[in-house]
Every structure is written in C-alpha cells, then in structure tokens.
Amino acid sequence: MSAQGDHELVAAAQAGDRVALDSLLRRHYDLVHAVCRRIAGGSRDADDAAQEAMIGIVRGLPRFDGRSSVTTWMYRIATNAALDELRRRTRRPALHVVHDDAPAGEEVDPRAHRHVDAVVDRLAIEAALERLPEDFRVAVVLRDVADLDYGEIADVLGVPLGTVKSRIARGRAQLVELLGNRVDPGRRRMSAPPPDDPTPSTP
C-alpha cells in the first residue's frame, strides 16, 4: 500500500476503499497539521483545523478530478480550514483563546526581548507569523512548510505566479524583521517581537 502514489490512493478511496483513504490521510496528516499550525497559530486551533482539513478531504473526494496534484488539492483544503479556524478565533471572545497544551512556563513575555538559541523558539516564530499579513503568511507557509513550488502555491491560492513570489519575498523579509535579525544581522538568536511594535508596512 505504501508504494501506491497519491493519485492511486485517491482513485481507490473514490471507489470506496477505506484502507486506501486511511493510508492517504496518514501519509499527509503531519504536513497538513504543520501547515495548519503555522497558519492558524495555536496548537489547539491547529488540531481543529487539521481535523477539519481531513474531513474536508473526505468530503471533497468525490469531486476531485485529478487535474491538480493531490498535494495541491489537499493543501488548498488545509489552507482554507486553517484560515477558517483563524477567522473563527478572531471572532471568538478572548476568554476562549486558551492553549491548554502550552505549559505555563513556556509563555513568552515579548517585552522582555528574551533571546533564545539559534534553534528558533517556536513561540517566537508563532508570534511573528501571527503578525504577518495573512496573504504573506499563507504564501510563506505553503512554500517553507509544505514545500510547494510556486506554481502549486499559485494554484492553491488562485493568484498569479508573480504575486506568489512577491508575497513570499515580502513575507520572509518581514518575518526576519519581526524576529530581530534585520536589526542586528550578525545576531544568530531570535526574539519575539514586542506586541506594541507596529507591523512593518506592506507595499
């Protein structure tokens, strides 16, 4: 079963093969979750979004016609699920924004500009990602987390190739700036941005 390609698994699942579907979902779950994690932010939201994505894949199975790659199709669903989760969270009262699984001691105080080692603190990255404009964040995540090529990202987002490149360039540059490397290029440690810092302006 593991030797089967994505398209074969999808075709088998479309024909009612539950085992094939199970394999397909397992093969992609971790990366789908990673995409959701980077787009939606908190781990609880990422869990929900990734589950939504898995369900979305099953529901979309009958309509998948194989014209795009399976990964493009799946990451499109994952991206939408993560964005939906993100929007839901922003509408939610602050009381409900609780990341139960984050140990209390790990919480970052951004004002303290606490430095972490060269291995980037995931909370700093998450904080920076959260401050990135959504368009930039999604493009960067699809490139740097999902490892999609520009064409696939353009397909997922429904935007021209040039726009994808531009969003990735701007997004990465802003991430570097938010994480402090631009201010001190020689520094090899990252810090979470203070919450009151203005987000770098977009062109």
Place this chain on the structure above:
Amino acid sequence: MTDHATDATREELVRAYVDGDLDEPGRAEIEADPGLQADVAAQREVRSALAGSEPPSHATRERAIAAALAVFDAPAAAPVAPPSASLASRRRARWWAPAAAAAIAVVIAGGTIAVLTNDPDDEGSADQETLSDDAGDDAVAPAAPAATSQDESATMTLAATAAAEQEESAAAAAATADAAVPTLASPAELAAFAAGLRSAPMAVSTASAGDEAASATTGQPTTTRLSSCAPDAVALADLVVAGEVRRVVVRVDEARAEAVALDAATCDELQRVPLP
C-alpha cells in the same frame, strides 16, 4: 547590490536566491554583497525554523483521522430507503385505500341486508320467508355465521394489510428521517449548526419520537420539540466525537454564546463550542 535597488528588489533577490530561482549574474551579485548575504542567512534560518514544526501527538492524529473516516463511513451507517420503494409503497397504499373502503362497505351492506332479511316483523321478509322452504332455511341458518366469519376474516386481512402498509411507510419515513438528520463532523460544524438554530423561530413543544422523525425529514434545524435533556430549543444531529458518530441533542447556551451537544440517550454533555 546596485544603488537603485529598492527594498522590494532586495527582498525579491534574496527570495530568489534562497529558493534557487536566480540566474548566474543574480547569484554573483548576492555573493558579492555582505549585506545581502546576511539577509540570505537570516531568511534561511527563518525558513528552517518554520519547517521545524512540532509534530502533533499520536492521539491528535488518530482522532482527526478517525473523524474523517467516520464521515467516510457515515452514508453506509445510515442507509436511505430508495425513493422508488417509497413511492411504490405510497402507490400501493393509494390503490388499497379505495379497495379496502369498497370491500368494507360491501361487508357492511351485506350484513345489513342479512339483518333486514331475518327481521321477523318485516312483511317483505315474511313474504320472502314463505318463498323459501324449511330446508332452505336450515341451509341458510348455519351458513350465516360462516359468512360472518368470512367477512371478519376479510376485514382482518384488510386491517392487517393496512397495518403492514402503515408499518412499511413508517419504516421508510424513519429511514428517510434518519438519513436527513445532519451529520456534524467537527466542533466548527456544530457551532454553525447551532448558529442556524438561533435564527430559527423558537416553537418549543412536546414531541414524540415520531414527531422527531417527521421534523427531521425537513433536513433543517428544528426547534419544535422538547427534549428531556434540555428544556430550551433543541435539534437532533449526528455528531462525530472522537471518531464515533453519536446521536446528539443540540442546544444553544445563549448566556455563554455557546453551542452544546448532549448525548441523545444519556443527556451527557459531549461538546461545547463557542458560536461563530
């Protein structure tokens, strides 16, 4: 880096270099500029940090996959009665209704005639009696109960058939109703479903399982039943919880602006999510 290069072109250049999307002169330009090289190094660091996402827990993965597979399995779990069978059933019922009514009318009319015929005060009957001989009367007398028995039998057969038809229709309706109960695959769907309930008119009343099935046939969130689980407006749904499909009663907690799913059998609270 050339003097006329803007921030945007710098960013484009670095992006292209990091992604291996740059031609030879472009690469040379970057490699000759310490500032651009620092940008490249910083972007690479960010890139690897982004890719190094913490993997989800085993339980989270299994729960998500189980939920998705439950959705895949859902149609098989709630078979829908074929529309043709349902229509055929209704057609048969329509055909039987006048036939049964006619048969019953014949039986009643026959009985009435028999009673009138046997009325000793009736002159006509007496005249008829005189026309019949004793043997004939003897022959008729035992036959009367037999005829009644046949009538009863016919009536019972009709009643049984009608009951069977009714059962068949009810089963078909129940199957259709079951299939029409919405399947909510996630907390988000529960929230959206409950939000729909909020806008529906609150017409709470007592209702039986039959009412429940009947209102479920609309496929819309309904508030026209009172559950023992929740005194306020509720609706039925199938909710995927930890990979299992559970029949739930959905209510809206207006005070907290939350959707609540209660196990339809035990009334235990299974899920509570903020409304969208």
